[in-house]
Amino acid sequence: MIKKRIGIDFDDVLFSCNERLQPFHNSRYGTNLVKDNIATYYLHDLWKCTKEEAYKRILEFYNSEEHHSMEPMTGVVKAIHKLSKNYELFIITARPPEAEEVTKKLLQHFYTNEIKSWDKIFSKIHFVGTVGGKNKTITKAEVCLHEGIDIFIEDNVHNAVSVALAGIPSLLLNQPWNENETIPDTVKRVYSWEEIVNEVNKTLS
Ligand SMILES: [Mg+2]
Known part of the structure; x- marks a missing residue:
């Protein structure tokens, strides 16, 4: 069958993901974000940067300890x-x-x-x-x-x-x-x- x-x-x-992604971002880029307050899908809006910069940070996240501990x-x-x-x-x-x-x-x-x-x-x-x-x-x-x-x-x-x-x-x-x-x-x-x-x-x- x-x-x-x-x-x-x-x-x-x-x-x-966001439970690790935002702490990663906080520690590297000085933000103060928590998962429960996120109301957007667009990380460049959330992080107040360009799309290119947001993408660069995501790639950095994929190789971080925070990612591996998801x-x-x-x-x-x-x-x-x-x-x-x-x-x-x-x-x-x-x-x-x-x-x-x-x-x-x-x-x-x-x-x-x-x-x-x-x-x-x-x-x-x-x-x-x-x-x-x-x-x-x-x-x-x-x-x-x-x-x-x-x-x-x-x-x-x-x-x-x-x-x-x-x-x-x-x-x-x-x-x-x-x-x-x-x-x-x-x-x-x-x-x-x-x-x-x-x-x-x-x-x-
Ligand atoms: Mg998803």
């Missing part, structure tokens, strides 16, 4: 192991290909005594980000359509809505930067990985 496919965002869906979201390890038994899992991230190695390293959090490589759990990782946002070639919605994704999980409301507009059910994981956004009926807001597992099973069965 062909397994149905789940598309999953990486930052602040699989791993708690933790999986609450309940995600158990949830992913459960879902991987019945579905094919695809990571679809806006990280650039330059972050491939450090991203895969974090997936070791999902290893068990039996599972010792990321591709035993995830079918594929799509890095759709590009250097400085230039030469953007593909959107997450396009990747979802190309891979035949049956449901998509995201914390960025714009991506969640565009995937839903492409006809793919989409779950928005509640975060400080999306909690005040009004979302269309085609996107379902969820609050935990426990709820995600239930919604996925309900939608795909």
Whole structure:
């Protein structure tokens, strides 16, 4: 039987990114930012710098101790192991290909005594980000359509809505930067990985 496919965002869906990214930025660039106060998706707005400068700082973050100490979201390890038994899992991230190695390293959090490589759990990782946002070639919605994704999980409301507009059910994981956004009926807001597992099973069965 062909397994149905789940598309999953990486930052602040699989791993708690802003909890490390903002302290990283505070210590290097003198800001005083905390995750719970973030209300924008645009780091150059948050950090009050150019897009190019923000991108440079992100690349610096990928090679920092703060990045390597990023933790999986609450309940995600158990949830992913459960879902991987019945579905094919695809990571679809806006990280650039330059972050491939450090991203895969974090997936070791999902290893068990039996599972010792990321591709035993995830079918594929799509890095759709590009250097400085230039030469953007593909959107997450396009990747979802190309891979035949049956449901998509995201914390960025714009991506969640565009995937839903492409006809793919989409779950928005509640975060400080999306909690005040009004979302269309085609996107379902969820609050935990426990709820995600239930919604996925309900939608795909
Ligand atoms: Mg994200």
